[in-house]
Amino acid sequence: MTSRIWNFSAGPAVLPEPVLEEARENLLSLGDTGVGICEHSHRGKPFVAVAEEAESLCREIAGIPDNYRVLFLQGGASFQFAMIPMNFLNKDQTADYLVTGSWSKKAVKEAKLFGNVNTACSSEDANFNYIPTQIAYSDQPRYVHYTSNNTIYGTQFSGEPEGLPGGATLICDASSDIFSRPIDVSRYGMIYAGAQKNLGPSGVTLVIIRDDLLESGCTELTSMLQYRTHSGAGSMYNTPPTFGIYLMMLVFRWIRDNGGLTGMAERNGQKAALLYDYLQSSSLFSATAEENSRSKMNVTFVTGNADIDAKFIADAAEQGFNALKGHRSVGGMRASIYNAFPLEGVDALIQFMKDFEANA
Numbered sequence: 001m002t003s004r005i006w007n008f009s010a011g012p013a014v015l016p017e018p019v020l021e022e023a024r025e026n027l028l029s030l031g032d033t034g035v036g037i038c039e040h041s042h043r044g045k046p047f048v049a050v051a052e053e054a055e056s057l058c059r060e061i062a063g064i065p066d067n068y069r070v071l072f073l074q075g076g077a078s079f080q081f082a083m084i085p086m087n088f089l090n091k092d093q094t095a096d097y098l099v100t101g102s103w104s105k106k107a108v109k110e111a112k113l114f115g116n117v118n119t120a121c122s123s124e125d126a127n128f129n130y131i132p133t134q135i136a137y138s139d140q141p142r143y144v145h146y147t148s149n150n151t152i153y154g155t156q157f158s159g160e161p162e163g164l165p166g167g168a169t170l171i172c173d174a175s176s177d178i179f180s181r182p183i184d185v186s187r188y189g190m191i192y193a194g195a196q197k198n199l200g201p202s203g204v205t206l207v208i209i210r211d212d213l214l215e216s217g218c219t220e221l222t223s224m225l226q227y228r229t230h231s232g233a234g235s236m237y238n239t240p241p242t243f244g245i246y247l248m249m250l251v252f253r254w255i256r257d258n259g260g261l262t263g264m265a266e267r268n269g270q271k272a273a274l275l276y277d278y279l280q281s282s283s284l285f286s287a288t289a290e291e292n293s294r295s296k297m298n299v300t301f302v303t304g305n306a307d308i309d310a311k312f313i314a315d316a317a318e319q320g321f322n323a324l325k326g327h328r329s330v331g332g333m334r335a336s337i338y339n340a341f342p343l344e345g346v347d348a349l350i351q352f353m354k355d356f357e358a359n360a
């Protein structure tokens, strides 16, 4: 078998190896059914058991209260940018958006098609290299939307945004840091995430949504666009992304068996600290995000010289460090070190960076 290399891809991203190995076994036959995971009917007992375990593990890991639904949808996080205002915002209402990167901006763009948007804060003035602390909420926002981790810019909220107006419904795009640390779901109306960063393959989107918010959604939309349709049908109104749900179930087992969200947070904290500490001490590389806004998932850094950046990325690729090129809007490098990225890979990268720096 071809050996695996260190994969720093921002998404789709590295998955836990035991998950991939188990999936490989079950591609030909799910358990002893004689039928592969992708070949089972979504209505049959074997797959229904998978979907039920995925939901119950998700609830267990995140401590999801009973008055929340767990949905497995399609269309990625980007589809949620539209589905949220479609369901919850009308033209007489205002929703507050915290704009901390291009994903937030895309969410705003969709919301404006349905109602008013108050940009409660924005860090665009500094190319999104920080998380704003001054937030100007509107009086009674229909909901408040934020992006907990900014995949492209390497910034992350350290917790929920402060100072929400009383009773405001908080909605979070957690695509790139979901289940990377403990979360108090009861503080949210809804949390959503495309799976391909921390939870599984692309093609399935996890939505955790409170009952009363779900029920308040617009009833004049086509069935597929209403959350209640998917909730009422246990995410099986139409054929769900069965393989994605299966892989997510395996990832949830892996999270549970590796200390749950507390265990994830510990490992992620350790990995990020190693890398940022090195960047701090380096005279060649420096982190692009402001110190108190730095992401534990996506570490963005530069040398300050585009040619040296390019040489670093090329040399790194040759040595088996994959996908370190930063997003074009930031330049430089980005090391995505999600839940499944091993500590040894961070150690190896730091050693490589030290060697590169010594020879620069």
Ligand SMILES: *Cc1c(COP(=O)(O)O)cnc(C)c1O
Binding pocket: 011, 075, 076, 077, 078, 079, 103, 147, 149, 150, 151, 173, 174, 175, 176, 194, 195, 197
């Ligand atoms: C990757 C990403 C998205 C886009 O997800 P899709 O599933 O491709 O639509 C949205 N928000 C954040 C924070 C992301 O990291």
